[in-house]
Amino acid sequence: xxKSHTILIINPGSTSTKIAVSIDxxxxxxxxxxxxxxxxxxxxxxxxxxxYRLKLCQEWATTRSKEYSAVVAMGGLLRPLQGGTYLVNDRxxxxxxxxxxxxxxxxxxxxxxxxxxxxxxxxxxxIDPVSxxxxxxxxxYSGHPKIKRKCLSHALNIHAAAxxxxxxLKISLSDSSLIVCHLGGGISxxxxxxxxxxxxxDASSDxxxxxxxxxxxxxxxxxxxxxxGEYSEDEIRKFVMGKGGIxxxxxxxSVIEVEQRIAQGDKTAKEVYQAMAYQIAxxxxxxxxxxxxxxxxxxxxxxxxxxxxxxxxxxxxxGFIAPLIIYPGEDEMLSLSQGALRVLYGEEQYKEY
Numbered sequence: 001x002x003k004s005h006t007i008l009i010i011n012p013g014s015t016s017t018k019i020a021v022s023i024d025x026x027x028x029x030x031x032x033x034x035x036x037x038x039x040x041x042x043x044x045x046x047x048x049x050x051x052y053r054l055k056l057c058q059e060w061a062t063t064r065s066k067e068y069s070a071v072v073a074m075g076g077l078l079r080p081l082q083g084g085t086y087l088v089n090d091r092x093x094x095x096x097x098x099x100x101x102x103x104x105x106x107x108x109x110x111x112x113x114x115x116x117x118x119x120x121x122x123x124x125x126x127i128d129p130v131s132x133x134x135x136x137x138x139x140x141y142s143g144h145p146k147i148k149r150k151c152l153s154h155a156l157n158i159h160a161a162a163x164x165x166x167x168x169l170k171i172s173l174s175d176s177s178l179i180v181c182h183l184g185g186g187i188s189x190x191x192x193x194x195x196x197x198x199x200x201x202d203a204s205s206d207x208x209x210x211x212x213x214x215x216x217x218x219x220x221x222x223x224x225x226x227x228x229g230e231y232s233e234d235e236i237r238k239f240v241m242g243k244g245g246i247x248x249x250x251x252x253x254s255v256i257e258v259e260q261r262i263a264q265g266d267k268t269a270k271e272v273y274q275a276m277a278y279q280i281a282x283x284x285x286x287x288x289x290x291x292x293x294x295x296x297x298x299x300x301x302x303x304x305x306x307x308x309x310x311x312x313x314x315x316x317x318x319g320f321i322a323p324l325i326i327y328p329g330e331d332e333m334l335s336l337s338q339g340a341l342r343v344l345y346g347e348e349q350y351k352e353y
Contacts, residue, residue: 061116072127074126127340175194306328
Protein backbone atom coordinates (compact mmCIF):
# COMPACT_ATOMS: atom_id res chain seq x y z
CA UNK A 1 0.00 0.00 0.00
CA UNK A 2 1.33 3.46 -0.93
CA LYS A 3 2.46 5.70 1.91
CA SER A 4 0.27 8.73 2.63
CA HIS A 5 1.71 12.01 1.35
CA THR A 6 1.03 15.59 2.39
CA ILE A 7 2.20 18.10 -0.21
CA LEU A 8 2.57 21.87 0.05
CA ILE A 9 1.70 23.67 -3.21
CA ILE A 10 2.81 27.20 -4.20
CA ASN A 11 1.62 29.20 -7.21
CA PRO A 12 2.87 32.82 -7.29
CA GLY A 13 0.94 35.33 -9.42
CA SER A 14 1.45 39.02 -10.11
CA THR A 15 -0.76 40.30 -7.23
CA SER A 16 -1.23 37.18 -5.07
CA THR A 17 0.24 33.82 -4.17
CA LYS A 18 -1.99 30.75 -4.23
CA ILE A 19 -1.07 28.22 -1.58
CA ALA A 20 -2.58 24.85 -0.76
CA VAL A 21 -2.11 21.52 0.96
CA SER A 22 -3.00 18.22 -0.65
CA ILE A 23 -3.27 14.89 1.11
CA ASP A 24 -2.91 11.89 -1.20
CA UNK A 25 -3.93 13.90 -4.25
CA UNK A 26 -6.89 15.74 -2.77
CA UNK A 27 -6.72 19.43 -1.89
CA UNK A 28 -7.51 19.64 1.82
CA UNK A 29 -7.05 23.39 2.24
CA UNK A 30 -6.19 26.32 0.00
CA UNK A 31 -5.98 30.09 0.11
CA UNK A 32 -5.15 33.02 -2.13
CA UNK A 33 -2.77 35.29 -0.24
CA UNK A 34 -3.29 38.81 -1.65
CA UNK A 35 -0.38 41.19 -2.25
CA UNK A 36 -1.83 44.73 -2.28
CA UNK A 37 -0.20 47.29 -4.54
CA UNK A 38 0.63 49.30 -1.41
CA UNK A 39 2.82 46.39 -0.24
CA UNK A 40 4.42 45.58 -3.59
CA UNK A 41 5.40 49.15 -4.46
CA UNK A 42 8.19 49.08 -1.87
CA UNK A 43 10.02 46.32 -3.77
CA UNK A 44 12.27 46.60 -6.82
CA UNK A 45 11.07 44.03 -9.32
CA UNK A 46 9.78 40.52 -8.77
CA UNK A 47 12.82 39.27 -6.86
CA UNK A 48 12.65 42.19 -4.45
CA UNK A 49 9.34 40.64 -3.34
CA UNK A 50 10.88 37.27 -2.55
CA UNK A 51 11.51 37.63 1.24
CA TYR A 52 8.04 39.17 1.68
CA ARG A 53 6.28 36.33 -0.15
CA LEU A 54 8.42 33.65 1.51
CA LYS A 55 7.52 34.92 4.99
CA LEU A 56 3.79 34.83 4.19
CA CYS A 57 4.06 31.30 2.77
CA GLN A 58 6.06 30.08 5.77
CA GLU A 59 3.50 31.49 8.21
CA TRP A 60 0.65 29.82 6.33
CA ALA A 61 2.37 26.44 5.91
CA THR A 62 3.47 26.21 9.54
CA THR A 63 -0.10 26.41 10.82
CA ARG A 64 -1.33 23.65 8.48
CA SER A 65 1.09 20.78 9.01
CA LYS A 66 4.24 19.90 10.91
CA GLU A 67 5.71 17.93 8.02
CA TYR A 68 5.38 17.66 4.26
CA SER A 69 6.44 14.91 1.84
CA ALA A 70 7.32 17.51 -0.81
CA VAL A 71 6.87 21.15 -1.77
CA VAL A 72 5.81 21.75 -5.37
CA ALA A 73 5.51 25.05 -7.23
CA MET A 74 4.52 26.55 -10.54
CA GLY A 75 7.56 26.78 -12.80
CA GLY A 76 8.53 29.99 -14.55
CA LEU A 77 10.19 31.21 -17.73
CA LEU A 78 13.12 28.81 -17.68
CA ARG A 79 15.18 27.20 -20.43
CA PRO A 80 13.26 25.18 -23.03
CA LEU A 81 12.69 21.70 -21.57
CA GLN A 82 10.56 18.59 -21.89
CA GLY A 83 7.36 18.30 -19.90
CA GLY A 84 7.39 16.53 -16.55
CA THR A 85 8.33 16.91 -12.90
CA TYR A 86 11.67 18.59 -12.19
CA LEU A 87 13.68 18.55 -8.99
CA VAL A 88 14.66 22.10 -8.04
CA ASN A 89 18.43 22.51 -8.28
CA ASP A 90 21.04 25.29 -8.28
CA ARG A 91 20.95 25.78 -12.05
CA UNK A 92 17.19 26.25 -12.02
CA UNK A 93 17.42 28.74 -9.16
CA UNK A 94 20.12 30.70 -10.99
CA UNK A 95 18.11 30.85 -14.24
CA UNK A 96 14.97 31.89 -12.38
CA UNK A 97 16.75 34.72 -10.61
CA UNK A 98 18.15 35.86 -13.97
CA UNK A 99 14.59 36.06 -15.40
CA UNK A 100 16.03 34.03 -18.27
CA UNK A 101 13.09 34.37 -20.69
CA UNK A 102 11.43 37.33 -19.04
CA UNK A 103 10.33 38.65 -15.65
CA UNK A 104 7.22 36.97 -14.27
CA UNK A 105 5.98 36.12 -10.78
CA UNK A 106 6.07 32.40 -11.65
CA UNK A 107 9.89 32.66 -11.68
CA UNK A 108 9.68 32.87 -7.87
CA UNK A 109 8.00 29.46 -7.62
CA UNK A 110 11.05 27.20 -7.59
CA UNK A 111 12.91 29.40 -5.06
CA UNK A 112 9.90 29.54 -2.72
CA UNK A 113 9.54 25.74 -2.95
CA UNK A 114 13.27 25.23 -2.34
CA UNK A 115 13.37 27.38 0.81
CA UNK A 116 10.21 25.82 2.24
CA UNK A 117 11.43 22.30 1.44
CA UNK A 118 14.70 23.01 3.29
CA UNK A 119 12.67 23.93 6.37
CA UNK A 120 10.66 20.69 6.19
CA UNK A 121 13.61 18.51 5.08
CA UNK A 122 11.88 17.26 1.95
CA UNK A 123 12.28 17.57 -1.82
CA UNK A 124 11.09 20.51 -3.94
CA UNK A 125 9.69 20.23 -7.46
CA UNK A 126 8.20 22.20 -10.30
CA ILE A 127 5.81 20.67 -12.85
CA ASP A 128 5.38 21.52 -16.54
CA PRO A 129 6.63 25.14 -16.49
CA VAL A 130 5.61 27.70 -19.11
CA SER A 131 8.85 27.00 -21.03
CA UNK A 132 8.02 23.33 -21.77
CA UNK A 133 9.31 22.82 -25.34
CA UNK A 134 8.27 19.67 -27.18
CA UNK A 135 8.13 21.18 -30.68
CA UNK A 136 8.94 19.10 -33.71
CA UNK A 137 11.53 20.72 -36.03
CA UNK A 138 9.15 22.35 -38.55
CA UNK A 139 7.28 24.18 -35.78
CA UNK A 140 10.27 26.39 -34.97
CA TYR A 141 10.25 28.15 -38.36
CA SER A 142 8.82 31.68 -38.34
CA GLY A 143 9.54 32.87 -41.85
CA HIS A 144 12.87 34.56 -41.10
CA PRO A 145 16.08 33.04 -39.65
CA LYS A 146 16.52 35.95 -37.24
CA ILE A 147 13.22 35.06 -35.54
CA LYS A 148 12.62 31.57 -34.16
CA ARG A 149 9.21 30.52 -32.91
CA LYS A 150 9.20 29.73 -29.18
CA CYS A 151 7.24 27.09 -27.33
CA LEU A 152 5.72 29.07 -24.47
CA SER A 153 2.29 27.93 -23.33
CA HIS A 154 -0.05 27.07 -20.48
CA ALA A 155 1.75 23.72 -20.41
CA LEU A 156 0.65 22.64 -16.93
CA ASN A 157 -3.06 22.80 -17.75
CA ILE A 158 -2.58 21.51 -21.31
CA HIS A 159 -0.75 18.39 -20.14
CA ALA A 160 -3.23 17.83 -17.29
CA ALA A 161 -6.21 18.14 -19.67
CA ALA A 162 -4.57 15.76 -22.16
CA UNK A 163 -4.04 13.11 -19.45
CA UNK A 164 -7.62 13.52 -18.26
CA UNK A 165 -8.97 13.39 -21.80
CA UNK A 166 -7.05 10.24 -22.70
CA UNK A 167 -8.37 8.57 -19.55
CA UNK A 168 -11.94 9.60 -20.38
CA LEU A 169 -11.55 8.30 -23.94
CA LYS A 170 -10.10 5.06 -22.54
CA ILE A 171 -6.93 5.30 -24.61
CA SER A 172 -3.34 5.47 -23.43
CA LEU A 173 -1.74 8.91 -23.43
CA SER A 174 1.03 7.53 -25.64
CA ASP A 175 -1.55 6.58 -28.29
CA SER A 176 -3.53 9.83 -28.11
CA SER A 177 -3.83 12.63 -30.68
CA LEU A 178 -5.60 15.67 -29.22
CA ILE A 179 -6.05 19.39 -29.67
CA VAL A 180 -6.08 21.11 -26.28
CA CYS A 181 -7.35 24.68 -26.03
CA HIS A 182 -6.55 26.63 -22.87
CA LEU A 183 -8.88 29.63 -22.81
CA GLY A 184 -8.06 32.20 -20.14
CA GLY A 185 -6.44 35.62 -19.85
CA GLY A 186 -4.14 34.22 -22.52
CA ILE A 187 -5.10 31.56 -25.06
CA SER A 188 -2.94 28.54 -25.94
CA UNK A 189 -4.11 26.08 -28.60
CA UNK A 190 -1.91 23.03 -28.96
CA UNK A 191 -1.82 19.80 -30.94
CA UNK A 192 -0.81 17.24 -28.31
CA UNK A 193 0.57 14.02 -29.79
CA UNK A 194 1.34 11.12 -27.44
CA UNK A 195 1.25 13.59 -24.54
CA UNK A 196 3.69 16.05 -26.18
CA UNK A 197 2.91 19.66 -27.13
CA UNK A 198 4.29 19.49 -30.67
CA UNK A 199 3.15 23.00 -31.66
CA UNK A 200 1.31 25.89 -30.01
CA UNK A 201 0.64 29.57 -30.60
CA ASP A 202 2.66 31.89 -28.34
CA ALA A 203 -0.13 33.29 -26.17
CA SER A 204 1.83 36.51 -25.62
CA SER A 205 2.04 37.45 -29.31
CA ASP A 206 0.26 35.01 -31.63
CA UNK A 207 -2.98 33.14 -32.19
CA UNK A 208 -6.47 34.36 -31.23
CA UNK A 209 -7.05 37.55 -29.30
CA UNK A 210 -8.06 37.06 -25.67
CA UNK A 211 -9.50 39.24 -22.87
CA UNK A 212 -6.26 41.27 -22.57
CA UNK A 213 -4.02 40.22 -25.48
CA UNK A 214 -4.08 41.01 -29.19
CA UNK A 215 -2.84 37.64 -30.42
CA UNK A 216 -1.40 37.79 -33.95
CA UNK A 217 -1.69 41.18 -35.68
CA UNK A 218 -1.46 42.31 -39.34
CA UNK A 219 2.30 42.82 -39.48
CA UNK A 220 2.64 45.77 -41.86
CA UNK A 221 0.12 47.86 -39.92
CA UNK A 222 1.79 46.91 -36.65
CA UNK A 223 5.24 47.96 -37.95
CA UNK A 224 3.81 51.35 -38.92
CA UNK A 225 2.33 51.70 -35.45
CA UNK A 226 5.66 50.85 -33.80
CA UNK A 227 7.46 53.61 -35.74
CA UNK A 228 4.67 56.19 -35.60
CA GLY A 229 6.27 57.97 -32.64
CA GLU A 230 3.01 57.71 -30.70
CA TYR A 231 4.16 54.86 -28.44
CA SER A 232 7.22 53.93 -26.39
CA GLU A 233 8.50 50.34 -26.46
CA ASP A 234 6.87 49.68 -23.10
CA GLU A 235 3.55 51.06 -24.36
CA ILE A 236 3.72 48.88 -27.47
CA ARG A 237 4.35 45.79 -25.33
CA LYS A 238 1.32 46.64 -23.18
CA PHE A 239 -0.65 47.34 -26.37
CA VAL A 240 -0.08 43.66 -27.31
CA MET A 241 -0.26 42.08 -23.86
CA GLY A 242 -2.33 43.72 -21.17
CA LYS A 243 -4.28 46.35 -23.11
CA GLY A 244 -5.23 44.38 -26.21
CA GLY A 245 -8.05 42.01 -27.12
CA ILE A 246 -11.47 42.41 -25.53
CA UNK A 247 -10.30 45.16 -23.16
CA UNK A 248 -9.20 47.25 -26.17
CA UNK A 249 -12.49 46.74 -28.01
CA UNK A 250 -14.92 46.93 -25.09
CA UNK A 251 -13.09 48.47 -22.13
CA UNK A 252 -13.39 45.37 -19.94
CA UNK A 253 -11.45 42.12 -19.56
CA SER A 254 -14.41 40.32 -17.95
CA VAL A 255 -16.22 37.87 -20.22
CA ILE A 256 -19.00 37.78 -17.60
CA GLU A 257 -19.56 41.50 -18.18
CA VAL A 258 -19.41 40.98 -21.94
CA GLU A 259 -22.14 38.34 -21.75
CA GLN A 260 -24.25 40.61 -19.58
CA ARG A 261 -23.90 43.36 -22.18
CA ILE A 262 -24.88 40.93 -24.93
CA ALA A 263 -27.97 39.92 -22.93
CA GLN A 264 -28.89 43.61 -22.76
CA GLY A 265 -28.76 43.89 -26.55
CA ASP A 266 -25.22 45.28 -27.05
CA LYS A 267 -24.53 44.30 -30.68
CA THR A 268 -20.89 45.45 -30.59
CA ALA A 269 -20.14 43.27 -27.54
CA LYS A 270 -21.72 40.29 -29.32
CA GLU A 271 -19.69 40.81 -32.49
CA VAL A 272 -16.39 41.15 -30.59
CA TYR A 273 -17.12 38.01 -28.56
CA GLN A 274 -18.08 36.13 -31.72
CA ALA A 275 -14.86 37.31 -33.35
CA MET A 276 -12.84 35.79 -30.51
CA ALA A 277 -14.69 32.47 -30.93
CA TYR A 278 -14.08 32.71 -34.70
CA GLN A 279 -10.32 33.18 -34.19
CA ILE A 280 -10.15 30.34 -31.67
CA ALA A 281 -11.92 28.04 -34.14
CA UNK A 282 -9.53 29.08 -36.93
CA UNK A 283 -6.54 28.23 -34.74
CA UNK A 284 -8.04 24.84 -33.88
CA UNK A 285 -8.47 24.18 -37.60
CA UNK A 286 -4.85 25.14 -38.26
CA UNK A 287 -3.60 22.84 -35.50
CA UNK A 288 -5.72 19.99 -36.90
CA UNK A 289 -3.46 20.04 -39.97
CA UNK A 290 -0.41 19.48 -37.73
CA UNK A 291 -2.00 16.16 -36.70
CA UNK A 292 -2.97 15.33 -40.31
CA UNK A 293 -6.62 15.47 -39.29
CA UNK A 294 -6.28 12.35 -37.13
CA UNK A 295 -7.68 13.61 -33.83
CA UNK A 296 -9.30 11.71 -30.96
CA UNK A 297 -10.87 14.83 -29.44
CA UNK A 298 -10.71 18.59 -29.12
CA UNK A 299 -10.43 19.53 -25.44
CA UNK A 300 -11.50 23.01 -24.30
CA UNK A 301 -10.33 24.03 -20.85
CA UNK A 302 -9.44 27.13 -18.81
CA UNK A 303 -11.52 29.78 -17.11
CA UNK A 304 -13.33 30.96 -20.25
CA UNK A 305 -14.40 27.37 -21.01
CA UNK A 306 -17.11 28.10 -18.43
CA UNK A 307 -18.79 30.31 -21.05
CA UNK A 308 -21.44 28.17 -22.74
CA UNK A 309 -22.07 30.95 -25.25
CA UNK A 310 -18.46 31.05 -26.44
CA UNK A 311 -18.01 27.28 -26.39
CA UNK A 312 -21.19 26.77 -28.43
CA UNK A 313 -19.94 29.20 -31.09
CA UNK A 314 -16.63 27.31 -31.26
CA UNK A 315 -18.44 23.95 -31.50
CA UNK A 316 -20.45 25.17 -34.49
CA UNK A 317 -17.22 25.72 -36.45
CA UNK A 318 -15.00 22.82 -35.35
CA GLY A 319 -17.44 20.04 -34.44
CA PHE A 320 -16.80 18.37 -37.82
CA ILE A 321 -13.11 17.88 -36.96
CA ALA A 322 -13.49 15.71 -33.84
CA PRO A 323 -15.67 15.28 -30.74
CA LEU A 324 -15.36 18.07 -28.14
CA ILE A 325 -14.62 17.54 -24.45
CA ILE A 326 -15.11 20.50 -22.12
CA TYR A 327 -13.18 20.84 -18.85
CA PRO A 328 -14.21 24.26 -17.48
CA GLY A 329 -11.68 26.04 -15.28
CA GLU A 330 -8.09 25.16 -14.60
CA ASP A 331 -7.11 23.26 -11.48
CA GLU A 332 -3.44 24.17 -11.41
CA MET A 333 -2.99 23.40 -7.72
CA LEU A 334 -4.34 19.87 -8.12
CA SER A 335 -2.25 19.35 -11.27
CA LEU A 336 0.89 20.40 -9.39
CA SER A 337 0.03 18.02 -6.56
CA GLN A 338 -0.57 15.13 -8.95
CA GLY A 339 2.76 15.71 -10.69
CA ALA A 340 4.62 15.45 -7.39
CA LEU A 341 2.63 12.38 -6.39
CA ARG A 342 3.53 10.55 -9.60
CA VAL A 343 7.17 10.86 -8.51
CA LEU A 344 6.58 10.05 -4.85
CA TYR A 345 4.58 6.94 -5.80
CA GLY A 346 7.28 5.82 -8.24
CA GLU A 347 5.02 6.11 -11.29
CA GLU A 348 7.35 8.64 -12.91
CA GLN A 349 11.02 9.58 -12.46
CA TYR A 350 11.75 13.21 -11.74
CA LYS A 351 13.90 15.04 -14.29
CA GLU A 352 17.10 16.98 -13.70
CA TYR A 353 17.09 20.58 -14.94
